Amino acid sequence: MSTLSIQELDVRHGLLQAVRGVSFQIDKGDVLALVGANGAGKTTLLRSIAGAHLPASGRILLGDRDLTQVPSHKRIAMGIALVPEGRRLFSQMTVEENLLLGKTSGRKGAWNIARVFDAFPNLVPRRHAKTGQLSGGEQQATAIGRALMSNPDVLLLDEVSLGLSPLVVDRVYEQLQTFLTSGTTIILVEQDLGRAMRVASRVICMLEGRIVLDAPAAAVSRDEVTQAYFGLHRADGGRAA
Numbered sequence: 001m002s003t004l005s006i007q008e009l010d011v012r013h014g015l016l017q018a019v020r021g022v023s024f025q026i027d028k029g030d031v032l033a034l035v036g037a038n039g040a041g042k043t044t045l046l047r048s049i050a051g052a053h054l055p056a057s058g059r060i061l062l063g064d065r066d067l068t069q070v071p072s073h074k075r076i077a078m079g080i081a082l083v084p085e086g087r088r089l090f091s092q093m094t095v096e097e098n099l100l101l102g103k104t105s106g107r108k109g110a111w112n113i114a115r116v117f118d119a120f121p122n123l124v125p126r127r128h129a130k131t132g133q134l135s136g137g138e139q140q141a142t143a144i145g146r147a148l149m150s151n152p153d154v155l156l157l158d159e160v161s162l163g164l165s166p167l168v169v170d171r172v173y174e175q176l177q178t179f180l181t182s183g184t185t186i187i188l189v190e191q192d193l194g195r196a197m198r199v200a201s202r203v204i205c206m207l208e209g210r211i212v213l214d215a216p217a218a219a220v221s222r223d224e225v226t227q228a229y230f231g232l233h234r235a236d237g238g239r240a241a
Ligand SMILES: Nc1ncnc2c1ncn2[C@@H]1O[C@H](COP(=O)(O)OP(=O)(O)OP(=O)(O)O)[C@@H](O)[C@H]1O
Pocket: 013, 014, 016, 018, 036, 037, 038, 039, 040, 041, 042, 043, 044, 045
């Protein structure tokens, strides 16, 4: 399985530069927590890795394949799947139909409907329900399941806990835990810093489009990440004056 390499990435929304010179590399099986305040550029970065938003400059490589200009449906076939903020399910379609959609552009592999239902048993009785009628937690499980159905090497999760109660978030993370350790490379955008640091092997903090901290999760304290979050920590490890 391949390393994902982001090189000097610049991404714009019109005149606004949302991602500025971002570079990092992530190895197979790493779980990277991408944190930062609202507007830091996390969603834009994930969307550009997924191919939903093409960068202005820089490169995105998966192993030795250059994905920078590859459209999103082809990236799914190459092993990159995004669970977008807000889930984006087809509300008039059933859980099973939404899950099957994940397979259409994806790859062959170990994930299929039966395995998704094993990983998310709360979906089993809802299998034929339209997703518009599901609870937030069930919708999130369906969105994650749909991404897994494409058998990704790299799974991008954007704010999976948004809008869910703490109890439901606990449940979604318990379910995530089963494949957080399965060798899939994961980039996780999560507002809850404590939770992000518990599940991740590495933390990257963004501020105003740039990386201001990149460290192994075990080597950095929550205080240090908080400082970076508010722009009080320098990327070289020192503290801003
Ligand atoms: N579609 C868009 N059009 C114009 N500007 C945008 C668009 N999407 C995001 N932006 C701007 O780009 C910057 C980065 O936004 P982005 O959503 O990537 O940040 P974020 O870190 O994911 O924040 P949040 O946690 O609020 O989702 C912000 O200034 C935002 O206002």
